[in-house]
Amino acid sequence: MQPDDYFLELPQAFWANVRTISQGLGYTVRARPGQTSQIKVPTADEIVTLYRHLGLSSEHLFPRTGRATELGRTLMEYFPYRAAVLEETAEPNLMDVKEARALFDELRDDLRPRRPFAMNKQRGDKSGPALLTGMVNMILESHIGDDCDYDPRQLTTVTRDGLPVRTLARRVDGAYPAVVNPIAVWEIKEYYHTTTFGSRVADGVYETMLDGLELKELREHEGIKVKHYLIVDSHYTWWGMGRSYLCRIVDMLHMGLVDEVLFGREVVTRLPVIIEEWLDLSDV
Structure with a gap:
């Protein structure tokens, strides 16, 4: 797996948000009996609710006035990308x-x-x-x-x-x-x-x-x-x-x-x- 250039050279604040969100909402979706869990892809509403619960502002990502900021849009692109590359590249190549x-x-x-x-x-x-x-x-x-x-x-x-x-x-x-x-x-x-x-x-x-x-x-x-x-x-x-x-x-x-x-x-x-x-x- 090689990195996607689009997500390289991002500021440290981006990764601070990635870690905060992943920790708060989880990295995977809890599996139901008989199912395998999937990599978590957070929604904007889940992130806003999480930040409110943590006593943090989410205005830098999703302002109340409307559209997501550039940082917010990049986050919403990164999480599905991370899930996809793991499910499409990592999982099929891993061996027991x-x-x-x-x-x-x-x-x-x-x-x-x-x-x-x-x-x-x-x-x-x-x-x-x-x-x-x-x-x-x-x-x-x-x-x-x-x-x-x-x-x-x-x-x-x-x-x-x-x-x-x-x-x-x-x-x-x-x-x-x-x-x-x-x-x-x-x-x-x-x-x-x-x-x-x-x-x-x-x-x-x-x-x-x-x-x-x-x-x-x-x-x-x-x-x-x-x-x-x-x-x-x-x-x-x-x-x-x-x-x-x-x-x-x-x-x-x-x-x-x-x-x-x-x-x-x-x-x-x-x-x-x-x-x-x-x-x-x-x-x-």
């Missing part, structure tokens, strides 16, 4: 463990990787290769070989004239071509064996946001661009239990904190295209 294992096996047979696979942290029958990480690394290896840091064991650092300019607070899951002065970094969040949407999954979203804020600050104040990607999977975890966090991910994407989000099967279709973009940048 059986589908992920089948795609992993297919890639392994086709690409015949040389690198050993990272293992998951499960025990017993659930133990084995980290499937999404393995798929990402197989595709990377098939395109760029060893010119990549597949498992950075140090903090990402950007230097200028031999001196450190910024060092990120967290380790990322991969960097191209290296964790020092990378062109791109990425984070992988695979939760195939998770049975509840706990704090560990939620923290994964906020960790990505922290990295994105640091990289955005680097870009704005030093003029240095490091591409930042989030790669996630598990239909049950993200779509079945964590749709509100998928909404937050779409928000984060359009706040400029992530360059692109890959959902499950998208690693096969989008990652090779992204790698070619990195290679072009490395030749500049």
Whole structure:
């Protein structure tokens, strides 16, 4: 999933309203028995009522004198857009463990990787290769070989004239071509064996946001661009239990904190295209 340019570079006040409305009215519609919940698309009346309940003015969005303001109109365009891209792009591409294992096996047979696979942290029958990480690394290896840091064991650092300019607070899951002065970094969040949407999954979203804020600050104040990607999977975890966090991910994407989000099967279709973009940048 790539961001829609229309919703990029919006003021922080826009995202303050998005979060206030999403928190107050909910990210999803509560499901009736036998139905699946949908992503919430608030109405103008619901927003006005919410702001009144919160003791806030809604005049900056929907003046009593008539038509919505530009900010109000953009909000009313963003919420259905967010719902649509999640239902049309995220949900169909998310896999659960059986589908992920089948795609992993297919890639392994086709690409015949040389690198050993990272293992998951499960025990017993659930133990084995980290499937999404393995798929990402197989595709990377098939395109760029060893010119990549597949498992950075140090903090990402950007230097200028031999001196450190910024060092990120967290380790990322991969960097191209290296964790020092990378062109791109990425984070992988695979939760195939998770049975509840706990704090560990939620923290994964906020960790990505922290990295994105640091990289955005680097870009704005030093003029240095490091591409930042989030790669996630598990239909049950993200779509079945964590749709509100998928909404937050779409928000984060359009706040400029992530360059692109890959959902499950998208690693096969989008990652090779992204790698070619990195290679072009490395030749500049």
